[in-house]
Amino acid sequence: MKIALPRHLATLQTGLFGTRANTSITVATLLVLWQVLPPLLRWAVFDATFTGNADACTRESACWAFVAAKLRFMLFAFYPPELQWRPMLVVTLLAAILAASALPRFWGRGLLLAWPVTVLACWLLMQGAFTATPIPSNQWGGLPVTLFVWAGCFAAATPIAVLLALARRSKLGGLRTFAIAYIELMRGTPMVAILYVAMLILPMALPEALSLDKMLRAMVMITLFWAAYIAEVIRAGLQAIPTGQNEAATALGLGYWRMQRLVILPQALRIVIPGMVNLAIGFLLATSLLAVIGIFDLLNAARAAAADPKWLGFYNEAYVVVALVYFVICSGASRYSRWLEKRLAGGQFHS
Incomplete structure (x- = not known):
């Protein structure tokens, strides 16, 4: 049987x-x-070592005592220990706004207003606002910097990308040519070059009276760079919308911007959810390139922790910790993408 x-x-x-x-x-x-x-x-x-100092560890097995001793440095780099509650609060705020953005029930004007407020609050917290001694960005680092640059730049780049995608499909020749030239120029430039522009060329292009922080310059250029990639993903979604949707919206008397906001963009953005999540994961990993301009992201802080003379050479353990953090974030984003696709699958359009 x-x-x-x-x-x-x-x-x-x-x-x-x-x-x-x-x-x-x-x-x-x-x-x-x-x-x-x-x-x-x-x-x-x-065979791993979980407690003790570097003398208790061997090169043949893992030394998790190193992780216990240097975890704070890997997470917060050179940020003053007595003020590390500030970057911890930054991580909490970013996690909260990302969680709220992930739930359709919170989508609305309130969330759109919460993003710039949260980003500004994170900047002020990292800067050491309302303390006797401001904290320069050279002392920022670790997980808060990685999440702040990733979330802040991606959030700022998305509305710019929507405008670029619409401009590339515009019937106005000059506007369409500008959008095409901008997108292709940015996509044809390595991100490392964009960061060097932020450090070397952008300060010379600004008036002498205007001096931007190194971190702020990098975030501005990263935002403009990422916007070009997001714009192409959104444009693919716009092209997938049947022309009947435009004709029906026009027949109802909707103007161009109301048609895009109420009819076209909601459908296009739903289509490109997998592509947007894939870009977001790639952008998170790309934040490690901040090391080339001396900004200690999570990966660079872990590498610096393993270069401490007291714990020299435990790079494997440092990279395992970083890999686990990246894996948790990226795996969660991938699962969220599948969940959101199923959640929004009921709103199929018809030509």
């Missing part, structure tokens, strides 16, 4: 052993894990 498996187990069995190809892949994966997992577990768990 054949025993019926529960549905989820039957699905798992089919996925792993349903065909010869699936069975071969499963067996090959198990063989690789059999070779990789035992030495990895010995390095990370069984």
Whole structure:
């Protein structure tokens, strides 16, 4: 008598052993894990050092005592220890605004107003506002900088990208040419070059009386750079909207901007959710390039922690911590993308 498996187990069995190809892949994966997992577990768990100083650690196994000793530096870099509640609050505020932005129930004008207020509050907190001694951006670093640059620049770049995408599809030749030239120029320039422009060229282009902080200059140029990439994703969504949607909106007497706001853009943005999330993940990883201009993002702070003479050389442990942080954020963003697609799947359009 054949025993019926529960549905989820039957699905798992089919996925792993349903065909010869699936069975071969499963067996090959198990063989690789059999070779990789035992030495990895010995390095990370069984032979690892969890307490003590650098003398208690060996190079043959993980030294998690290093992580315990340098975790604050990896998270906050050179920020004054007695004021590290400020970057911790910045991380909390950014996590809260990102969580609110992820839930459709909060979408509205209030959320649009909350973003600039949150970004300004984070800037003031990192700057040490209302303290006796301001904190220069050279002392900022770690996770707060990574999240602040990522969230702030992506949020600022998105409305610019919407305007660029609409301009590229405009019937006005001059406006369309400008949008095409801007997008192609930015997309054809490496981000490292954009950061060097922020550090070397932008200060010379500004009036002498106007001096922008290094972090602010970098964020301005990153925002303009990312906007070009987001604009192309949004343009793809606009092109996927059937022309009947425009004709129907025009027949109802809607003007151009009301038609875009109420009819076209909501559908286009829903279509490009996977592409936007993919860009957001790539942009998060790209913040590590801030190291080339001396800004200590999370990865650069971890690298500097392993260069401490007291704990010299424990780069593997530092990179494992950074990888886990990136994995949690990126994996969460990917799962959120799938959830939001299913949530909004009911609003299908028809030509």
